[in-house]
């Protein structure tokens with residue numbers, strides 16, 4: 655028998671995990687596909703957050719407005735079962751659940767989408783890249799870790815801009831005592847580092863057919879993961895798993 659769970663933490667990656675699309679790519683697919691194509695070409699040479707920031711500047715020069723971007727974000731695919739699943743889990747009094755968002759998107763995209771989905775009070779914290787609208791309607795996006803300052807020291811393969819493992823550990827440090835259980839919902843290769851730091855009572859909800867699954871599977875087969883693994887493909891399956899907690 656495992657110990658009873660009274661306090662649990664649910665950590666969500668945002669793109670392709672909580673939301674059913676990638677916000678950085680989606681807005682350009684909707685508003686300026688030629689810029690989306692250009693990003694695809696430049697991706698291998700330019701750091702991703704810098705690339706999104708410069709593409710936002712190009713969109714602005716072409717006449718793309720704040721209203722255009724907000725409109726595209728509001729209609730980005732978001733599965734109703736995911737919205738229902740997190741809302742129901744948060745409303746349950748036992749166990750008590752805290753939600754944390756760990757994302758390499760940016761605070762404006764995430765909060766705009768959460769508001770459109772009626773989820774603006776879901777998260778205790780949103781740890782992501784800073785962004786703000788300037789008066790001309792340009793969305794100014796910066797890396798979470800200043801490229802000119804000290805960088806994180808993670809060797810697991812996190813992108814230069816953010817080590818989600820370090821960010822999760824810092825959050826847990828700020829929110830002592832330790833949670834009885836951590837549930838991590840993710841899909842991408844940058845979700846691997848925090849998953850490696852989970853304990854035996856913790857669970858990763860890994861989305862099928864994306865980067866995280868490819869990294870996790872061999873570790874799981876070799877018994878090198880501490881945490882439990884549950885796989886899902888559609889958001890309705892996350893809702894189903896949440897109902898079992």
Ligand SMILES: [Mg+2]
Pocket residue numbers: 667668669670671840841842
């Ligand atoms: Mg993702």
Ligand SMILES: [Zn+2]
Pocket residue numbers: 808809810811812816817818819820847848
């Ligand atoms: Zn890392």
